[in-house]
Amino acid sequence: MLVGPSNHAIRVWAVGPLSIAIGAAIIVGFLTPAASATAMPEAGYLPIPTKLATAGVKDMVRISDARMSGTAYGTIVLHVAPDAASGGPLGLVESGDRIRLSVARKSIELLVDAETLERRRTLRVAPGPVTARRGYARLYQEQILQADEGCDFRVLTGSDLKEPSATQSQDEPAAS
Numbered sequence: 001m002l003v004g005p006s007n008h009a010i011r012v013w014a015v016g017p018l019s020i021a022i023g024a025a026i027i028v029g030f031l032t033p034a035a036s037a038t039a040m041p042e043a044g045y046l047p048i049p050t051k052l053a054t055a056g057v058k059d060m061v062r063i064s065d066a067r068m069s070g071t072a073y074g075t076i077v078l079h080v081a082p083d084a085a086s087g088g089p090l091g092l093v094e095s096g097d098r099i100r101l102s103v104a105r106k107s108i109e110l111l112v113d114a115e116t117l118e119r120r121r122t123l124r125v126a127p128g129p130v131t132a133r134r135g136y137a138r139l140y141q142e143q144i145l146q147a148d149e150g151c152d153f154r155v156l157t158g159s160d161l162k163e164p165s166a167t168q169s170q171d172e173p174a175a176s
């Protein structure tokens with residue numbers, strides 16, 4: 001199941017009875033700095049749906065590009081990158097897809113053929129262009145990095161800075 005884009009993962013639980021079976025996984029995307037007006041909401045704790053918990057399910061795989069603090073019970077994979085909003089495979093998952101999760105290899109694999117994924121990619125609504133004209137909102141829209149890069153601003157990582165030339169002294173400022 002893929003829910004998104006939405007304002008908050010809690011919408012998963014507000015849509016009424018889930019048509020989810022024992023053995024299924026919950027996949028939630030579009031809850032990252034690139035997708036959410038609230039930056040990266042603390043929405044990664046995905047409880048086992050009441051329907052399954054009542055049936056005796058004690059654990060199920062839950063995967064999201066969201067974050068959470070603290071601890072949770074069971075198999076929860078968070079901070080998936082690249083995130084759904086930036087074109088990552090998480091944004092291409094559909095109900096019924098198979099996913100291979102390997103803790104030992106630290107990998108998640110969407111088991112869908114390349115042709116199907118390409119078709120989904122063409123149908124996917126891409127994130128809108130940078131709309132803020134100036135200020136913090138523009139900086140945020142242009143510079144925010146993925147979770148695996150710390151959700152920092154690209155400019156603060158130094159990756160866009162030029163190295164000083166061999167003839168320039170260390171005390172001289174770099175030319176811009």
